[in-house]
Amino acid sequence: MKDSRVYLRALEPTDYKTSINWRRDDEIWGMLGGTKYFVSEAYEKQWVEKSIFDSKDVKLAICLKEDDRYIGNVYMTNIDMQKQSCHSHVLIGEKDCWGKGYAVEALTLLCDYMFSERNIHRIQAIVLESNQASLKMHQKCGYKIDGLMRDSVFKDGKFQNQYILSLLKDDFEV
Numbered sequence: 038m039k040d041s042r043v044y045l046r047a048l049e050p051t052d053y054k055t056s057i058n059w060r061r062d063d064e065i066w067g068m069l070g071g072t073k074y075f076v077s078e079a080y081e082k083q084w085v086e087k088s089i090f091d092s093k094d095v096k097l098a099i100c101l102k103e104d105d106r107y108i109g110n111v112y113m114t115n116i117d118m119q120k121q122s123c124h125s126h127v128l129i130g131e132k133d134c135w136g137k138g139y140a141v142e143a144l145t146l147l148c149d150y151m152f153s154e155r156n157i158h159r160i161q162a163i164v165l166e167s168n169q170a171s172l173k174m175h176q177k178c179g180y181k182i183d184g185l186m187r188d189s190v191f192k193d194g195k196f197q198n199q200y201i202l203s204l205l206k207d208d209f210e211v
């Protein structure tokens with residue numbers, strides 16, 4: 038993506054000072070499939086440090102080119118070289134940066150890396166049915182809906198459905 042306004046970089050040990058604010062935000066928790074948990078500074082610091090030295094996953098920081106501001110994270114996990122597949126995750130934590138196309142640009146950059154450098158064939162994402170921002174964002178990146186997993190998570194006092202989406206290398210256009 039030549040005209041991207043964001044760039045991806047490795048996580049740095051001090052990033053936890055910013056990302057802890059995202060991890061403590063209830064609106065963000067409500068958009069994610071995982072169970073809400075309470076995060077101490079020590080936990081977040083250790084999570085960032087472990088991520089830096091984790092060679093199994095690809096966990097990167099999203100920054101704005103204009104001022105190097107750290108605005109979110111994007112990851113690829115469950116990398117399986119037999120199936121040539123992995124799972125993608127994206128979070129724009131700085132809410133004033135929502136709706137500006139940054140998630141599409143960041144995820145596209147990492148998908149491009151996974152297809153062209155890591156020889157991945159299929160990238161999967163799981164999205165809460167209620168998270169229309171994430172659904173549209175993934176579709177804009179080229180992901181297609183494979184199906185709807187009914188009552189697949191218990192959140193906010195109720196069972197909720199999640200979309201399973203995938204992006205195949207052949208469908209990917211930068």
Ligand SMILES: CC(C)(COP(=O)(O)OP(=O)(O)OC[C@H]1O[C@@H](n2cnc3c(N)ncnc32)[C@H](O)[C@@H]1OP(=O)(O)O)[C@@H](O)C(=O)NCCC(=O)NCCS
Nearest residue numbers: 068127128129135136137138139140141164170171173174
């Ligand atoms: C979901 C999230 C990643 C979207 O990031 P973003 O940078 O705001 O998304 P983009 O600006 O790239 O949006 C891409 C498309 O989604 C649509 N979109 C964005 N926010 C939307 C909203 N609140 N409702 C409906 N559509 C929305 C836009 O229409 C945009 O398409 P357009 O350019 O044609 O208008 C961001 O809100 C976020 O990080 N939320 C918390 C964590 C999360 O939900 N992560 C995903 C978990 S599966």
